[in-house]
Amino acid sequence: MARHLYSCPMRWSDMDAFGHVNNAVFVRYLEEARIDFMWRLAPGEGSASFTGGSVVARHEINYLRPLVHRHAPVTVETWVTKITAASMTVAYEVKDDDEVYVRASTVVVPYDLEAGRPRRITAEEKAFLEAYQDQPGEAPGEAVAA
Numbered sequence: 001m002a003r004h005l006y007s008c009p010m011r012w013s014d015m016d017a018f019g020h021v022n023n024a025v026f027v028r029y030l031e032e033a034r035i036d037f038m039w040r041l042a043p044g045e046g047s048a049s050f051t052g053g054s055v056v057a058r059h060e061i062n063y064l065r066p067l068v069h070r071h072a073p074v075t076v077e078t079w080v081t082k083i084t085a086a087s088m089t090v091a092y093e094v095k096d097d098d099e100v101y102v103r104a105s106t107v108v109v110p111y112d113l114e115a116g117r118p119r120r121i122t123a124e125e126k127a128f129l130e131a132y133q134d135q136p137g138e139a140p141g142e143a144v145a146a
Contacts, residue, residue, distance in 0.1 A: 002132050004078040006033035008094075010069055020066035026102050027059065030092050033076035034106060037090070037132075049125045053113040057087065061104040067094070074101070080133040081105065086120050088129055 008029050016022040038050040067074060075095055082089035087109045094102040112119040121129070 001079065001134055004033070004037040004132060006036045006076045006078065007073040008032055008076050009073045010067075010071075012069060015069045018066075020068050021101075023061075023063060026061060026063070026094060026104070029074070029076055029094055029102075030059070030061075030104055030106060033078050033092060034090055034108070037078045038108075047124065049122065049128060050110070052119070053111040054108050055111045055118075056106055057109050058107040059104065060106075061102060063102055065099065065101055067101040078132070080129045083121065083126060083129050083133060086110065086118055088121065091134075 010021070014021045014025045038054070077093045077095060079091055080088055081091045087107055090106050090108060092102070092104045092106075093100050094104075109118045110121055110125070111117070
């Protein structure tokens with residue numbers, strides 16, 4: 001199973017009064033990684049996969065340890081834990097080589113912006129997502145609640 005790695009730059013403004021990255025900022029890190037995964041890696045030249053819109057139905061975040069600002073980016077590892085006809089669950093670890101700061105998951109629903117309603121996942125999108133999906137029994141995906 002493949003994992004998508006996103007190198008997320010940290011900003012001075014990401015810190016809170018306690019000197020570590022604010023909990024709400026992690027949601028932005030997850031969003032940046034998810035968009036990089038879904039849009040930049042969409043299969044096929046000129047593919048319309050994932051570009052028609054999507055909405056977040058749910059976030060779940062487990063904060064494991066504080067992340068202190070530094071100049072080096074933090075890595076956001078992204079993969080898929082669940083695919084249904086009209087949603088996907090994306091899992092993440094915000095980490096360095098030896099530390100995991102956050103484990104999280106997001107339920108994403110493809111959305112038809114013109115019609116103003118959710119839509120089904122296309123066959124092309126499903127094939128792309130399956131390449132990044134945990135297989136049953138793989139520990140990292142099992143550790144992230146969906």
